[in-house]
Amino acid sequence: MRALCFDRVLELRTDYPDPPPAAGESVVRVALAGICGTDLEITRGYMAYRGVPGHEFVGRVVESADRALSGRRVVGEINAGCGRCRACADGLARHCPNRTVLGILGRDGAFAEYLRLPDANLKPLPDALADAAAVFVEPLAAAFEIFAQAALKRSDRIAILGDGRLGAMVALTLQAEDFAPIVAGRHREKLARLAGLGLTVADAAALEPGYDVVIDCTGNPHGLTRAIELARPRGTIILKSTAAAGTAINLAPIVINEITVIGSRCGRFEPAIGALAAGRIDPRPLIDEILPLEDGVAAFGLAADQSRFKILLRPS
């Protein structure tokens, strides 16, 4: 099959082997797949991943032993647990120590004609939900995860640091749930586009300290340092961005101001599907380009351009 493959360099391959059969898994023909910051980090060495990247997708089940899935249009949770450990028993396969992760860890991903995932990971979509919206389920689920971890109050002063893909997802999600965040970034055009979606925006350098909640979506290890400056004493920082590099951080203010830092990653898909299907979130204005898989390497270049939001690939 055709697949975008990363092995020290990113390249299109036309002879990539089809995903190997595995019990309890279905084959999905990928319709659309989104490029996210983690994909870019992978091409810089994150997770030392080798294989097909891509974990945001919508597609159709073309091969399955599960009749409820056959032929259905689906999205898929990206963490595949062992099914036998305590984390899996607690419904937290995304923390299974033996997990594979689609396009990130030990499992080929979505920038290919076909992918495989366990049947239990696949979530059929309502017909009314367009592919171009459904492809955002995975990053929106990660944004909804914030509510599973932190008890935010509607009256909280909330700052989102980062005007990129991740910041936009978090902002749209908080907006849909009746919170009133301010999105802070450094890219005037992107801030203007976010303002056009009804979001309150600000230049990142202009924020004053005192926020109850600061959500770091910068994708930059310095984001935490800025978040520490902006959080009020006893405030909460939600750390959303992962980065390959370590960075020097002065931890003393976390202790002195008794700040709580919550690392937050993937989330359950159901709240995101529900919000998209109900029209409470429509991320489609964030799509800059939809390119064929053949243009995948160029698409990564576009996605790395700080003035863009979302680049999608259309593998089939």
Place this chain on the structure above:
Amino acid sequence: MRALCFDRVLELRTDYPDPPPAAGESVVRVALAGICGTDLEITRGYMAYRGVPGHEFVGRVVESADRALSGRRVVGEINAGCGRCRACADGLARHCPNRTVLGILGRDGAFAEYLRLPDANLKPLPDALADAAAVFVEPLAAAFEIFAQAALKRSDRIAILGDGRLGAMVALTLQAEDFAPIVAGRHREKLARLAGLGLTVADAAALEPGYDVVIDCTGNPHGLTRAIELARPRGTIILKSTAAAGTAINLAPIVINEITVIGSRCGRFEPAIGALAAGRIDPRPLIDEILPLEDGVAAFGLAADQSRFKILLRPS
């Protein structure tokens, strides 16, 4: 008066001015004062503090407009708020942005014959509570603060990193509240002394990952990195130690494992006074030496010796 003073170097002065009068404040003659890790950090540049260090003390009120305090034996909360801001209104003077902090920020401390604190900061002691126990109220209050910030469960697997003063205070406090922590350190003699107090101890290098709660009391910026290794996915790290230096930290595991990091500093004095008065905690076996103020510089040297727990000064 006699005072131990830090201004680039630590030295004993015999002509140090008495603490200046201030409305609503009382004068305390210091009976005993403890040297803690923060004092050592101050002599390395922490908080850029200049003046008399020392914030763990017990003494007697020798001058006060408050009849309930006059002549009483007291300990004192170290943060003095402005009394007018939102933090002060919320009973959180220790987070007042305009606060002074005894011996740490803008207010001379306890390594002197006399100190001043606002009347509201001074807590009279029950007669039965010995000075040598009461001098531990401040660091124990900081340990009790953990319960105000994190909902620990008695069944939690809890590791305390650091076999020093801070680790010992936290361990004794958790033990008194019927938790069963393991104290991990690198100093065999100190671990043996802690084991003698009924605590479970371990060599820090021997711990295996999977703790529900890891409490960093190392006083070392690398403590957080080790805590991240030891915490289970969705686990909690309580960051107790402050350090002057920044350090390079790989933040990705905090996000990937959805760890919560809670900075924790000073606490209310009442729970600590109660536990000491009831005999549920007796930290006196941790006292290595009680030295006169004149030996203060040497006492700091002893306190920096990694084989010691607690060095006390007797200023008067």
